[in-house]
Amino acid sequence: AQKVTQTQTSISVMEKTTVTMDCVYETQDSSYFLFWYKQTASGEIVFLIRQDSYKKENATVGHYSLNFQKPKSSIGLIITATQIEDSAVYFCAMRDLASSGSWQLIFGSGTQLTVMP
Amino acid sequence: ETAVFQTPNYHVTQVGNEVSFNCKQTLGHDTMYWYKQDSKKLLKIMFSYNNKQLIVNETVPRRFSPQSSDKAHLNLRIKSVEPEDSAVYLCASSPDWGGSSYEQYFGPGTRLTVL
Numbered sequence: 140a141q142k143v144t145q146t147q148t149s150i151s152v153m154e155k156t157t158v159t160m161d162c163v164y165e166t167q168d169s170s171y172f173l174f175w176y177k178q179t180a181s182g183e184i185v186f187l188i189r190q191d192s193y194k195k196e197n198a199t200v201g202h203y204s205l206n207f208q209k210p211k212s213s214i215g216l217i218i219t220a221t222q223i224e225d226s227a228v229y230f231c232a233m234r235d236l237a238s239s240g241s242w243q244l245i246f247g248s249g250t251q252l253t254v255m256p
Numbered sequence: 257e258t259a260v261f262q263t264p265n266y267h268v269t270q271v272g273n274e275v276s277f278n279c280k281q282t283l284g285h286d287t288m289y290w291y292k293q294d295s296k297k298l299l300k301i302m303f304s305y306n307n308k309q310l311i312v313n314e315t316v317p318r319r320f321s322p323q324s325s326d327k328a329h330l331n332l333r334i335k336s337v338e339p340e341d342s343a344v345y346l347c348a349s350s351p352d353w354g355g356s357s358y359e360q361y362f363g364p365g366t367r368l369t370v371l
Contacts, residue, residue, distance in 0.1 A: 244301065
């Protein structure tokens with residue numbers, strides 16, 4: 140079975156700095172898709188960025204970018220110039236083929252990011 | 257801009273009662289989902305549904321059942337709630353059924369407390 144692991148339960152950084160959140164995954168698939176989502180204090184979950192395994196370039200969206208290290212099965216999320224409003228729980232996720240034969244997302248346990256002024 | 261709507265925001269009930277939560281998406285997506293998020297923030301898929309197929313996570317107790325009138329609506333019914341059902345229930349939708357584009361859009365969630 141596929142698995143997504145986030146070992147950092149919480150991180151605190153100062154505003155305007157760069158932070159990296161770690162995520163490692165396990166899969167037997169040759170082609171797969173990795174995602175990062177953000178859950179704000181209000182509970183809203185928002186899609187941030189995605190990496191397709193067959194793409195060599197790291198994905199970038201706004202001040203979010205990914206550090207995709209395929210040999211290490213690692214997909215780190217990098218946030219540059221952090222802002223107070225980046226404070227949230229960040230989830231790493233991977234597309235997974237369930238035993239039922241359907242596709243689904245499996246999520247890591249999340250990393251709580253606190254950005255301090 | 258919210259495009260996946262859930263009602264109610266909160267619900268408190270007694271053990272053994274039946275509850276029903278509503279979800280509607282206005283994105284024109286083909287697929288909808290229900291997730292359960294526990295007190296440790298762990299997200300687990302419960303159901304995946306498009307207008308042709310319902311997929312149930314095998315770990316979901318049978319007292320849970322999804323109900324859909326059309327592809328824009330997917331409600332969740334719990335027949336006889338138990339204390340371990342206390343959680344946040346999140347509805348989501350995506351444009352396709354497991355194709356290469358698998359980004360999901362989430363509703364705000366319904367927090368259930370079972371006394």
